Amino acid sequence: MNTLLQQIQFIKEIDKLKYIQRKTKLFNSDKHENDAEHSWHLAMMALILVEHSNEEINLFKVLKMVLIHDIVEIDSGDIFIFDTTKNHNNTEEELKAAKRIFGMLPEIQAKEFIDIWLEFERGETNEAKFAKAMDRFEPILQNVSNKGGTWKEYNVAKEKVIEKTKPVILGSKAIWDYSLEEIEMSFEKI
Amino acid sequence: MNTLLQQIQFIKEIDKLKYIQRKTKLFNSDKHENDAEHSWHLAMMALILVEHSNEEINLFKVLKMVLIHDIVEIDSGDIFIFDTTKNHNNTEEELKAAKRIFGMLPEIQAKEFIDIWLEFERGETNEAKFAKAMDRFEPILQNVSNKGGTWKEYNVAKEKVIEKTKPVILGSKAIWDYSLEEIEMSFEKI
Numbered sequence: 251m252n253t254l255l256q257q258i259q260f261i262k263e264i265d266k267l268k269y270i271q272r273k274t275k276l277f278n279s280d281k282h283e284n285d286a287e288h289s290w291h292l293a294m295m296a297l298i299l300v301e302h303s304n305e306e307i308n309l310f311k312v313l314k315m316v317l318i319h320d321i322v323e324i325d326s327g328d329i330f331i332f333d334t335t336k337n338h339n340n341t342e343e344e345l346k347a348a349k350r351i352f353g354m355l356p357e358i359q360a361k362e363f364i365d366i367w368l369e370f371e372r373g374e375t376n377e378a379k380f381a382k383a384m385d386r387f388e389p390i391l392q393n394v395s396n397k398g399g400t401w402k403e404y405n406v407a408k409e410k411v412i413e414k415t416k417p418v419i420l421g422s423k424a425i426w427d428y429s430l431e432e433i434e435m436s437f438e439k440i
Numbered sequence: 441m442n443t444l445l446q447q448i449q450f451i452k453e454i455d456k457l458k459y460i461q462r463k464t465k466l467f468n469s470d471k472h473e474n475d476a477e478h479s480w481h482l483a484m485m486a487l488i489l490v491e492h493s494n495e496e497i498n499l500f501k502v503l504k505m506v507l508i509h510d511i512v513e514i515d516s517g518d519i520f521i522f523d524t525t526k527n528h529n530n531t532e533e534e535l536k537a538a539k540r541i542f543g544m545l546p547e548i549q550a551k552e553f554i555d556i557w558l559e560f561e562r563g564e565t566n567e568a569k570f571a572k573a574m575d576r577f578e579p580i581l582q583n584v585s586n587k588g589g590t591w592k593e594y595n596v597a598k599e600k601v602i603e604k605t606k607p608v609i610l611g612s613k614a615i616w617d618y619s620l621e622e623i624e625m626s627f628e629k630i
Binding site for chain 1: 448450454455473474480489508549
């Protein structure tokens, strides 16, 4: 198949991300967010908040990471961060999904995207740490705006919320300081 | 107000993009697309299709353009490309929207984003031409997948569709050649 046709097949396939609902809801809203909306919002947040990164980062790479980070959920579905019945570190199913979906692209691109997705998942580089900070920070803002949101809905203790969201600090100390204050204030009102 | 708080206000404000419905629908679907989903999809398309650009382009800048290009619609609403009662070149209302919304950001960022949005709107640089090509190409793919989609729904003649989508050629001759074939084939079946 020629390159363009192969790429167009991929572009059609990823439309499915718009149907993957997250547990969290939009700001001040009862409407669930979907993965495409979420990915767009993270890209905007990375663009806007880059100056608060602990380290100098390649913002272009961070954008790629957040734009593609949830595409695997087309096959594996959204996993709720506070769902204790599922192992969030088991990426076997997600790796299979990454290989199938990114594998629709011409070989060099497929490799590039799988590598970027793996770099995000591993969370070891400065870019991955900042991208993951954005991924944690958005639902904090949303839950605070929704008077506790999923924390309240699923009866998650403050300590658990802090434990799960604390990796924000690896990307940005400033954003974590703000987040912690917001979480504390939000739980006072729940 | 401190910089981070100002930026967070902006991040909350742009959540509204998720409520702005476009006329076009998702692939093989009856569900309308919203502006946030659309912006995410254009960013992915730019990432994937960059090799088909007529000219060497700065992909990082194109990503910024497509991510922010519709934010003004939070104030001015989505304008349907085939709506002949509205002037699509009148950006006065959109400029006011850009100044209000991007103006929520710290001054240097506000200026940067207004400038990028204006560059996109003017469509003169190679980056703007390619970004606009993506913006035209996505609804072509969607309408073809939906057996004519908005072209059929609003009774738009093939010649009009070609006239309105032809600017794709300014960004990518290869993508325009493909688009034209798809439009022709789609109209044969309508």
